[in-house]
Amino acid sequence: GAGVSQSPRYKVAKRGQDVALRCDPISGHVSLFWYQQALGQGPEFLTYFQNEAQLDKSGLPSDRFFAERPEGSVSTLKIQRTQQEDSAVYLCASSLISGRSLSYEQYFGPGTRLTVT
Amino acid sequence: SQQGEEDPQALSIQEGENATMNCSYKTSINNLQWYRQNSGRGLVHLILIRSNEREKHSGRLRVTLDTSKKSSSLLITASRAADTASYFCATVHQAGTALIFGKGTTLSVSS
Numbered sequence: 211g212a213g214v215s216q217s218p219r220y221k222v223a224k225r226g227q228d229v230a231l232r233c234d235p236i237s238g239h240v241s242l243f244w245y246q247q248a249l250g251q252g253p254e255f256l257t258y259f260q261n262e263a264q265l266d267k268s269g270l271p272s273d274r275f276f277a278e279r280p281e282g283s284v285s286t287l288k289i290q291r292t293q294q295e296d297s298a299v300y301l302c303a304s305s306l307i308s309g310r311s312l313s314y315e316q317y318f319g320p321g322t323r324l325t326v327t
Numbered sequence: 328s329q330q331g332e333e334d335p336q337a338l339s340i341q342e343g344e345n346a347t348m349n350c351s352y353k354t355s356i357n358n359l360q361w362y363r364q365n366s367g368r369g370l371v372h373l374i375l376i377r378s379n380e381r382e383k384h385s386g387r388l389r390v391t392l393d394t395s396k397k398s399s400s401l402l403i404t405a406s407r408a409a410d411t412a413s414y415f416c417a418t419v420h421q422a423g424t425a426l427i428f429g430k431g432t433t434l435s436v437s438s
Contacts, residue, residue, distance in 0.1 A: 214369075243425060243426075245426075245428075250430075251430055251431075252415050252417075252428030252429050252430050252431050253370070253415075253426075253428045254428070255425035255426065255427065258425055266425065269425070301369065301370065303370075314375075315360065315372035315375060316372065316426060317372070318362075318369040318370040318371070319369055320368060320369045321369055
């Protein structure tokens with residue numbers, strides 16, 4: 211079956227531009243996560259949705275970062291006025307089960323590599 | 328911030344050898360998971376071990392968890408060239424909603 215898909219796979223933006231990254235989770239998955247992975251590092255949590263509700267956005271690095279999931283399926287991560295330090299791979303993951311214990315695996319998409327020049 | 332620390336940062340072995348990676352973490356956890364990331368591909372879940380478990384097996388993978396030492400190890404037996412990847416441990420806090428990843432171990436298996 212189809213896994214988590216993300217688009218675009220690669221994005222080059224000039225500093226100051228706005229970008230929008232899309233995530234299509236596995237159909238029926240309740241939970242959706244965004245992570246940021248810098249080169250040579252592990253992924254770092256950005257934000258979490260349960261259906262359409264954004265329950266945790268504590269990992270968003272600044273108010274230039276905004277995420278939404280209006281219908282509880284597709285999600286968009288928007289970065290306004292991009293800066294060079296925003297260059298990273300942005301990973302989306304979905305999980306079937308909701309809840310705080312996260313006792314189930316997360317399925318990751320291939321990521322969007324953002325380069326800010 | 329990243330909670331886990333994998334050790335070693337890099338590991339090079341020959342096909343057929345075993346590979347052992349270690350992970351240490353800082354706070355109480357609900358469970359610990361290991362993921363693999365190949366170059367150009369997304370993260371793939373390998374195995375999950377709950378805080379009340381001490382050892383778990385899946386195929387050629389063996390994971391141990393020592394909550395008193397806040398550490399875990401991943402053993403890959405009879406390694407193959409296809410095992411070449413970065414391996415990350417990830418923890419779930421008892422009160423958390425997200426996975427907290429370490430920096431990873433880069434494994435190279437040569438034939």
